[in-house]
Structures are given as C-alpha cells and as structure tokens.
Amino acid sequence: GGALRVVLGDQLSRGIASLAGLDKVHDVVLMAEVMGECTYVPHHPQKIAMILAAMRHFAEALRARGVTVRYVALDDEGNTGTLDDEVARAVAAVQPSRIIATEPGEFRVRTAMRGWAENTGVACEIREDTRFLCGIDEFARWAEDRRQLRMEFFYREMRRKHAILMESDKPVGGKWNFDSENRKALPSAITPPQPRRFPPDAATRSVIDLVAARFSGHYGSLADFDYPVTAHDAETGCADFLANRLPYFGDWQDAMSAGAPFMFHALVSAPLNLGLLDPLDLCRRAEAEFTAGRAPLNAVEGFIRQILGWREFIRGIYWLHMPDYASKNALGADLHLPEFYWTGATDMRCMALSIRQTMKFAYAHHIQRLMVTGNFALLAGIDPDAVDQWYLAVYADAYEWVEMPNTRGMALHADGGIVGSKPYAASGAYINRMSDYCGDCAYDVKDATGSRACPFNALYWDFIARHEARFAGNPRMAMPVRSWNRMAAPKREALRARAARLRQALIEGDRL
Ligand code: FAD
Ligand code: DLZ
Numbered sequence: 001g002g003a004l005r006v007v008l009g010d011q012l013s014r015g016i017a018s019l020a021g022l023d024k025v026h027d028v029v030l031m032a033e034v035m036g037e038c039t040y041v042p043h044h045p046q047k048i049a050m051i052l053a054a055m056r057h058f059a060e061a062l063r064a065r066g067v068t069v070r071y072v073a074l075d076d077e078g079n080t081g082t083l084d085d086e087v088a089r090a091v092a093a094v095q096p097s098r099i100i101a102t103e104p105g106e107f108r109v110r111t112a113m114r115g116w117a118e119n120t121g122v123a124c125e126i127r128e129d130t131r132f133l134c135g136i137d138e139f140a141r142w143a144e145d146r147r148q149l150r151m152e153f154f155y156r157e158m159r160r161k162h163a164i165l166m167e168s169d170k171p172v173g174g175k176w177n178f179d180s181e182n183r184k185a186l187p188s189a190i191t192p193p194q195p196r197r198f199p200p201d202a203a204t205r206s207v208i209d210l211v212a213a214r215f216s217g218h219y220g221s222l223a224d225f226d227y228p229v230t231a232h233d234a235e236t237g238c239a240d241f242l243a244n245r246l247p248y249f250g251d252w253q254d255a256m257s258a259g260a261p262f263m264f265h266a267l268v269s270a271p272l273n274l275g276l277l278d279p280l281d282l283c284r285r286a287e288a289e290f291t292a293g294r295a296p297l298n299a300v301e302g303f304i305r306q307i308l309g310w311r312e313f314i315r316g317i318y319w320l321h322m323p324d325y326a327s328k329n330a331l332g333a334d335l336h337l338p339e340f341y342w343t344g345a346t347d348m349r350c351m352a353l354s355i356r357q358t359m360k361f362a363y364a365h366h367i368q369r370l371m372v373t374g375n376f377a378l379l380a381g382i383d384p385d386a387v388d389q390w391y392l393a394v395y396a397d398a399y400e401w402v403e404m405p406n407t408r409g410m411a412l413h414a415d416g417g418i419v420g421s422k423p424y425a426a427s428g429a430y431i432n433r434m435s436d437y438c439g440d441c442a443y444d445v446k447d448a449t450g451s452r453a454c455p456f457n458a459l460y461w462d463f464i465a466r467h468e469a470r471f472a473g474n475p476r477m478a479m480p481v482r483s484w485n486r487m488a489a490p491k492r493e494a495l496r497a498r499a500a501r502l503r504q505a506l507i508e509g510d511r512l
C-alpha cells in the first residue's frame with residue numbers, strides 16, 4: 001500500500017508537511033473527528049464547531065483535487081473516540097506501508113504520536129511543522145547561550161532573517177519597535193468598524209447542530225457563530241482587516257471599550273492557528289500596506305511584531321520548556337478559579353464584559369485576556385492549572401503551544417520570569433486609563449479600601465506585599481515595592497484587610 005497521511009484538526013494548510021509528495025493513486029489521507037480531542041478540556045462550542053467545520057471543508061477540497069480521504073465523522077459508527085485508535089483502525093483497514101504525520105501543537109499529542117509506530121507496527125515519519133517561521137530546533141539553538149530569553153532580541157533576528165521592514169541591515173524608520181506610540185485610549189467619538197461576518201453555510205450549519213446536541217454542557221453560546229472555516233473566507237477576513245482596521249491597529253492596540261469587543265484587532269488568530277492563513281504572508285501583506293502609504297509604521301510594525309515576534313517566541317518557549325512548564329507555579333498561587341469565570345456573574349464590569357463577550361464570541365482581545373481576566377487571576381493568586389484550563393477551553397484560537405506560555409508565563413508569572421521579566425500586575429487605575437469600563441461599574445475605581453472599592457486596587461497592593469521579598473530583587477518591580485513600604489502603616493493594614501475580605505469572598509463563592 002501507499003502512505004497513510006494524517007492531518008490533525010489544526011493542520012488544515014494546503015502546504016502542510018504531511019501532504020508533501022502525496023501520491024494520489026496510492027496514498028490515503030486520514031482525518032478524524034474524535035470525542036477525546038473535543039473534551040480534553042470543555043472547549044467552547046464555537047471552537048469545536050469551527051474546527052470540525054474547517055476539517056470537513058478541508059477534506060472536501062482535498063477530494064476535489066482527487067485525493068483519497070478517509071474522513072471519520074464524530075457520529076460515524078465505529079468511531080473509537082481517540083486519535084490513537086483512529087490511526088490504528090485506519091492502519092488495519094488501509095494496510096499502508098507507512099504513516100506520515102506533522103508534529104502536533106501540544107505535548108500531550110506529541111507523546112501519543114510518538115507511540116503510533118509501535119502501536120500499529122507500521123513505521124511513522126513525523127515531519128517538522130514548516131508553517132512556523134522559526135523551527136523548534138532553531139529556537140533551541142538561539143536560546144542556548146542566553147541567560148535570559150527576551151522577545152525583543154528574538155524578534156530582531158526574525159526581522160533580519162525574513163527581511164521584513166528592513167532597509168538592508170537597518171530597521172525601517174530607524175527603530176525596531178514603536179510600542180511607545182501604541183498605548184492610547186479610544187476617544188469616545190470613535191467607533192471601530194464592524195468586522196466582516198461569515199454566516200455558516202449548510203455544511204457548517206450541520207456541524208453546529210451536531211455540536212449543539214453533543215456539547216451543550218460546555219461554557220459558551222453557539223448563536224453568534226461567525227468564524228471563517230475555509231482558506232478563502234479567512235482570506236476575505238484578512239483583507240477586511242488590512243483595509244479597515246490595520247491603519248488604526250497601533251494607536252488603539254491596548255485600548256478597551258464596552259461597545260467594541262473587537263476594537264481594531266485582526267481576528268486572525270483562530271484561522272491562523274488552524275492553518276487557514278500563513279503567518280509570513282500576513283506579515284508581508286501588512287508590510288505592503290505601509291509601503292503603499294495606506295497604513296502608518298507604528299501600526300504595521302506593531303502588528304508584525306505580534307506574529308513574527310510574539311507568536312513564534314511563545315511557541316519556542318513552549319517546546320523548550322515542556323513538559324516542566326505545565327507544572328510551574330513560581331508564586332505559589334492556589335486559589336480555585338471563581339465560578340464567575342464560567343458565567344460572567346460579577347459586578348466587576350471589566351470582568352463581566354470580558355467574560356460575557358468570551359461566552360458570546362469565543363474571543364477577547366489581548367489586553368482583555370492579559371490585563372483584565374489574567375491580571376485578576378494573577379493578583380488574586382488563582383491556581384495556574386485552573387487558569388490554563390479556562391483559557392484553553394474558552395478561546396477559539398487556543399491550543400496549548402500558544403495558550404500556556406501566554407497564560408502561565410505572561411499573565412500569571414508562574415514561570416518565574418521565562419516569558420516576561422516582570423509580572424503584568426496592575427491596579428484599577430490601569431484599566432480605567434485604557435478603557436471606558438469603570439464609569440458605569442458598581443465599584444469605585446478611585447477607592448481601594450471601602451466596601452465598594454475596586455477589587456483590583458487592594459488585591460494589587462496585597463499582591464505586592466505578599467511577594468515583596470521576591471520582587472525587591474527585580475529592578476522592574478522596585479518602584480511598587482518602594483511605594484508599598486512608604487505607605488503609612490494604617491493604610492497598609494486597611495489595604496490588606498480589604499484584600500483578605502476579597503480573597504475570603506472568592507473562597508466562599510460570594511458574589512464579587
Ligand atoms: P491581534 O491583536 O490582531 O494580533 C495579531 C496576531 O498576532 C494574533 O492573531 C496572533 O496570532 C498574534 N499574537 C498577538 N499576541 C500574541 C501572543 N501574546 N502570543 C501569540 N500570538 C500572538 N493567542 C492565541 O492564538 N491562542 C491562545 O490560546 C492565546 N491565549 C492567550 C492567553 C492569555 C492569558 C493572553 C494574555 C494572550 C493569549 N493569546 C493567545 C495571545 C493574544 O491575546 C491573541 O493571539 C489575540 O488576542 C488574538 O486576537 P487577534 O487575532 O485579533 O489578535
Ligand atoms: C482541538 C481539536 C478538537 C476540538 N477536535 C479535533 C478533532 O476532532 N480531530 C482532530 O484531529 N483534532 C482536533 N482538535 C485539534 C487537536 O486537539 C490538535 O491537533 C491538538 O490540540 C494539537 O495542536
């Protein structure tokens with residue numbers, strides 16, 4: 001027989017390594033919808049629907065090109081429910097000479113995949129995932145002689161390597177990074193444009209019905225399903241971003257606004273992580289918008305840094321540090337995840353808005369994830385395992401390689417500083433400065449100790465106090481530690497008492 005070529009649910013790229021050199025006459029492509037992958041965390045129903053719908057469309061496109069696809073649908077009779085067993089069942093049925101796969105995005109799946117050869121008695125070739133701009137080994141080599149890994153230096157090498165925004169060996173505009181221009185709040189007179197929508201076609205609607213029947217217990221609604229599930233639609237969404245939002249992406253990159261769940265963000269993470277878009281192509285097209293004079297440098301550089309810099313850096317960190325990374329808890333955080341993360345039932349308006357839009361769209365933008373829900377979990381000291389599970393479940397773009405270093409590392413500082421040199425801890429003042437959330441909140445952002453004081457304030461100072469010894473040695477944390485120590489004793493006591501009441505309320509499950 002020919003080769004059995006396995007394509008996983010987030011490997012839906014035409015150029016995926018496992019399909020290179022495919023022999024249409026003898027080879028069979030295996031794609032399988034399995035309960036195991038749909039339930040290892042309680043994924044948002046829109047995430048499951050998006051992945052299964054995209055898988056079905058991808059299989060159809062392969063068939064249209066004359067490829068033989070063994071497609072196992074979730075409801076098919078005989079579906080064993082796991083990738084391992086579906087590979088074994090396919091090997092028994094197809095009798096291939098070998099298996100060809102592309103390395104997966106999660107350590108859990110990689111371990112399983114490495115067992116496929118022994119499991120089936122057929123050789124299994126695992127190919128590097130060439131969709132990324134920095135290979136896993138390449139990142140490890142870059143990391144080797146460095147005491148500290150910093151995204152900024154990695155990013156500069158990637159700019160050079162891929163010749164993006166470069167004038168020979170110098171960065172375009174004379175600077176590598178224009179982030180200092182990208183911290184503006186949104187003026188109230190400006191309303192971000194509505195992103196292009198992608199109403200489901202018949203095939204996607206039948207997946208939505210299937211998901212509604214099977215996963216109704218999972219957090220999140222299906223009603224607003226709007227994800228592109230083909231490369232063609234993902235492309236249209238991307239063009240919409242480049243034309244209508246990229247020019248303003250930089251200015252309001254860190255801003256939050258109650259009526260604007262998407263702000264000026266690209267909304268490309270879900271299709272990008274599925275394989276429907278190509279990261280280098282995205283960067284080049286953004287660069288072309290600058291070259292053509294249609295978007296300013298601060299916007300284009302900022303956008304490119306997210307993809308060429310952060311996305312690749314985060315993936316490198318994941319593979320460099322797994323499996324140890326998954327159990328890191330440098331700050332000893334141990335509180336259970338409050339129920340309101342799953343319901344949005346809280347009076348903290350920033351939290352309620354971020355969580356409710358997540359239920360509605362399986363999406364929140366970076367600053368909501370980092371500085372609202374992530375920051376709260378950091379300050380309150382919530383168990384990183386529980387926080388990881390939440391982020392992995394609720395966002396349509398979440399796979400462990402990208403979710404975990406962002407959550408455990410960037411947001412929770414549970415990796416002790418591998419991803420970021422200081423925790424992104426902030427009080428209500430930051431949220432107030434960057435959003436219009438606080439004005440209509442039940443809590444008072446200017447108060448820290450009263451019974452209606454913004455919870456972020458006392459929790460922030462309590463966080464500094466609890467980790468004072470650790471942070472005193474960190475030059476980037478020296479300022480808040482000094483401010484804490486300069487505060488009058490009664491003020492400090494009042495802050496800690498308020499924080500203790502808040503933490504107690506979290507433990508008891510009282511409404512906050
Ligand atoms: P934009 O703001 O328009 O950015 C463009 C693209 O840059 C994104 O699509 C993404 O591919 C990339 N990017 C930006 N920031 C990051 C980052 N920190 N890490 C990796 N890629 C980045 N992103 C995911 O793709 N999956 C996740 O599971 C995920 N979990 C996160 C958890 C936490 C706690 C935090 C703080 C961030 C997380 N991110 C995750 C990163 C980021 O928030 C999302 O990529 C972004 O919000 C997606 O929306 P967008 O496409 O509109 O992004
Ligand atoms: C996330 C996911 C889901 C929900 N369902 C499937 C599936 O049914 N079949 C499949 O092949 N892949 C699925 N995936 C994606 C895999 O879990 C993914 O390959 C890993 O998360 C590693 O990136």
Ligand code: SF4
Nearest residue numbers: 348350428438441454
């Ligand atoms: Fe959030 Fe505090 Fe502002 Fe309310 S006052 S929206 S809790 S930061």
